[in-house]
Amino acid sequence: MPSLAINVDHVATIRQARGTIEPDPVAAAAICELAGASGIVVHLREDRRHIQDRDVLLLRRTIKTRLNLEMGANREIIDFALELKPDLVTLVPEKRQELTTEGGLNVIAQKRKLAQTVKSMAARDIPVSIFIDPDPAQIEAANDIGATFVEIHTGRYCDAATELARDQEFQLVAAAVEEACRIGLRVNAGHGLDYRNTAPIAALEGIDELSIGHAIISRAVYTGLDQAVREMLAIIREARY
Structure with a gap:
């Protein structure tokens, strides 16, 4: 079954809403680990709207599982990641005006830039995942630039308004997972997953890890x-039986 990595960005969002020190995403990460999470995810955005440098530095020193740093491919954050050496870097698209990440990274359109970022991370023994839509062309491009993982964007599956649309989006995700595994990539999945829609994704063969935060x-x-963590873990465990 896939493991569960928990994104604690939303804990930081609550903290930043009041400009205070509580709730602390570092403390939240410890609770998640004690409840059975296999990893912690944070997105250090260029505008620092929720997670702060301090949070990431403390998480790197304190968590006992794996730290997945989501980030855009901009120079300042790349340098930060190279110094931090997280267990995994996940490259994601980033727009200042968005509330949350809206879709997968267009690897094809930024192949040279992203390849250089992956190469820089590899020199520090940091594996890289690329957050992409369930598109075979993007999967191939991620493989071409040397990524170790892809994270399949499940947002359109989660947001589908009808059962037919949801089934169609699920088939795209399933096909993307199969194709990524076929060419030798490791596969994570996430975005929009909750207590109602996670089980079918968790049942797919080939997914290493699910990244879930807001739910x-x-x-x-x-x-x-x-x-809340234990309930999600139960859903993931039961999905394979």
């Missing part, structure tokens, strides 16, 4: 963070 932090408001 778990939202559930935690009602149940507590430990319970």
